[in-house]
Amino acid sequence: MESLTLWALLLLPPTALALGCPTGCQCSQPQVVFCAGRRSHEVPRGLPPDTTSLYAFENGITALGDGSFRGLPVLQQLDLSQNEIAALQGDVFQPLSSLVNLDLSSNQLREITNETFRGLRRLERLYLERNQIQHIHPAAFDTLENLLELKLQHNQLRSVPPLNLPSLLLLDVSHNAITALEAGAFRAGNLESLRVAGLGLSRLDEELFESLENLHELDVSDNALGSVPAVLRRLRGLTKLSLAGNARIAQLRAEDFGALRNLQELDISNLNLNTIPRDFFSGLPRLRAVTAAENPFNCVCPLSWLTRWLRGSPVALRRSEETRCHFPPKNAAKLLQHLEYADFGCPATPTPTPTPGTTSPLPAGPFSTSRPPPPAASVAAPTAAPVGGSSTLAPLTAPQGPTSPARQLCPPRTCLNGGTCWLDTHHHLQCRCPAGFSGPSCEAEVRRTTTAPDTQVPARGKRISVKQVGSSSLTVDLRSYQQAKDQLKGVRLTYRNLSGPDKRPVTLSLPTSLSEYTVRALRPNATYRLCAGPLGEKPSEGEFCLEARTAPAAPVTHQQHLPVTQTKDGNLTLMVVPAVAAVLLLVIAVAAVTYYLRHRRAKAQDGPGVDASPLELEGVKTCLENKDLAAQNSKPPEDVAAPNDLDCEAPLMHQRYPSNNNTPAGKPAYF
Known part of the structure; x- marks a missing residue:
């Protein structure tokens, strides 16, 4: 509500503010009082009588009294959003006979009575979204004959209240506890925008829209619709339509949208679409933007027309970064808009029909196979015509002459080891594997x-x-x-x-x-x-x-040999190496005993009371006190320092922490 104007008020110098402004507020001419973020449980008092706009959102207001709005005969805009108002007394707004816009969103209201809005005959916009409203009196809006916008989304309503509002243009009842819409729920003949998202609706009866001949925008997103509603065929004035989030819709038909010649924006995101029919958008001449994100698209040849159409059309693809392929594996997670014609597995050029009596040579490569083609019902899936060609659909198997062998036109390396590629009835690529091979791509050899x-x-x-x-x-x-x-x-x-x-x-x-x-x-x-x-x-x-x-464990051999280089003096080497090793061990033992005797003698000279334990070598005592960490198969205590020499070794990886995530270390980072 004029947000730019409101924030500009914060930048006004103190000299521009009117005198007599309430504490914690800013006042400016012409007659605008701005009290955002003022911490008080009541409406600001001492307002200038010529105030036309009062913004008191996020103030902590808990209640409205009888005299909250007295002395404000020309007030036109009142913003009380983001407060803590739980109830409204009857006739509390009656002094505001000139009020045009009332914003009570994001409060704690639970009920609207027939006296709540009494006296507001000039009111045009009423915002009640994001409260806790469970009940609205049938006559609550009867006196609001000039109301243009009514927002009730994100409440706890179980039914749409009676709406005898001849001037209403926008109605939003999304995300309530309404599970069904009864016939005659919308008695507003001039309604232009209707939002019924997130209600769990499984169908839309045509009786609901009998009087809505002026409807331009319809939002039925995040419901449980199983198919495109048939009522769209009579809503010829729609310019904006959202079917997003109805995950049960798995198919689009051009005839369901044939009457929407004026449609400008279409949202079909987050459905269950594997493909979009060729020339689907040709019946929407005024389309300017389409959203098709979060669909499991099968990026095979029948869908190749879509990328060419997006590039050559002025229609904008919104959320293009979320519009990706789901199948086949070679295209999975790729941006649909970035794929080329060849990426869909289509033939590079149309295959001409050979004349009788001639044979069409087969190119060498993984496509060729001597296996007979699959049944006609399995391979007759349509493919797109070349750019600029006609819209006639060609079968997956190329036309053959009387003597030409079968030929499969599949993406490179789709089926390995001589497997046969074909499209099933759901346009999924499948492989028929020859004997001795298995797997989705015939990649696994049977042993x-x-x-x-x-x-x-x-x-x-x-x-x-x-x-x-x-x-x-x-x-x-x-x-x-x-x-x-x-x-x-x-x-x-x-x-x-x-x-x-x-x-x-x-x-x-x-x-x-x-x-x-x-x-x-x-x-x-x-x-x-x-x-x-x-x-x-x-x-x-x-x-x-x-x-x-699992396979049996391989036998463990305990023979461990140092690498020995065999030369003509190999026998001499085998004799010398053990002898040298024995001498080195003897020298080390003598040095250790000498060091121990000297160290103990020095300890004895320090006098009684000094521990002269033989376990004094650095690292050895720590290791033995912890009972051989390597054999205990547990993590060493954090307060025990690791030895600096080779007297005690702890394993780098313990068996109690096996790696089972296909990575060298760490937990799986998938989710």
Whole structure:
């Protein structure tokens, strides 16, 4: 409310302020009183009678009395926001017959009676958001015949109060406890902006909008809509529409928006969209801005048209940094707007149809395969036409002549080891692997002689696979599981030992960007149960489990030899080295005994009462008093200094702190 003007008042010199201004306030001409941050439980007293604007927000006001606003016949703007007002007495605003704007937001109001706003016939803007209002009297707004804006968002209302307001232009009832909107809830024929966000609505009845022929802005974000509301087909005057946050909406159809020829701003962010139909925006000629962030887009060929359209169109993509690809893995987390045509896996140039009797040569590379093509229903997913071409959709498999073999047009290295690439009905890239290979990209070779059952090749329908890395490690492949789940925020990986006495599960939280994870510090030759589930949901929902066994531990050899260089005098070297080592040990022992005897003799000369313990060598006593830290398998006490020589060595890494996060040290930093 004229924020620039208000803050400018703070910069006025003292000479510009009117005389007789209340304590803690600033007054200026024409008739503006600014009392921001004044700490008092009451409305400022002694206001000039010609005051037209009073700003008393964030004052700590707890109540309004009968005489709070007497003597202010020309007051037009009153800002009491961010105070602690819990109740309003009847007729408290009645002396303010000229009031136009009233801001009571961010207080502690719980009820609005039929006497609260009595006498405010000129009121145009009423802000009651961010209170604790639970009940509004049906006749509370009946006398506000000139009201233009009414804000009731972020309260505790369970229903929309009766609104017989012929002049109302803006209504906001978002984020209340309203679970359903009854027919006839909005009796305001001139309403231009309606905001019903965050109410948990699963549908919008057309009866609600029968009288709203003048509606320009509609915000139904953060609800539970399962599809685009059919009522949009009759709201031809909409210029701004927000469907954001309705995560159940997974598909957009051009016919649902066909009547919105005047739409200028569209927000379809945070839905469950994998793709947007080609030429979807062609029916919105006046569109100026679109927001499509936080959608799990499949950046494959059918979506390639969107980036070309964004670059050649004057429409602005808002929140572009949050508009990223979700699939396939090679495009995951990439900015949609930065992808090139080839990044979507589309053919570089259209493949011409060969003439009868000729054969089309196949290029060498990982695309070619002698396997027969998948069924027509699986490969007939549409792809985008080249830039400037027609909108006719071409199948994924290129046209073939009578004698031309099958050809797969897939992104490079999508399917390895001769695998066949194809698009399923959800436009997801899939790979059919030849015998002897498995995995989402046919990257894993099946070794049945060395791999325990159920660890390499998952059965049909499974979503994770496990392979052995060593006797104490298992690698879990999560790519298929992540691709099969929509709106996956993360993966909850749980494992437990079925062979040992301790069967308590260990749970890890993994990001979707991690395609595989290696579980370490496991027991050799043990059976483990591993389960993957969606992060943030109940363990029983969407979870898949399998069992895998670690390999037996390799036999430990105790032979330790110093490296010996074999020469023609090799036998002499093998004889000399042990002899030299024995002499050195003897010299060290003699020196130690001599030092000990001298040190003890010196101690004895100091007189009785002096400890002459033989454990006097620096480091040795500390080590033995702590019972050999290396063997105790625990962290040394913080008050014990580490020895400076080699008399006592503590291990650098203890077994009780195994590294199980695929990093050299530290806890997982994913979440």
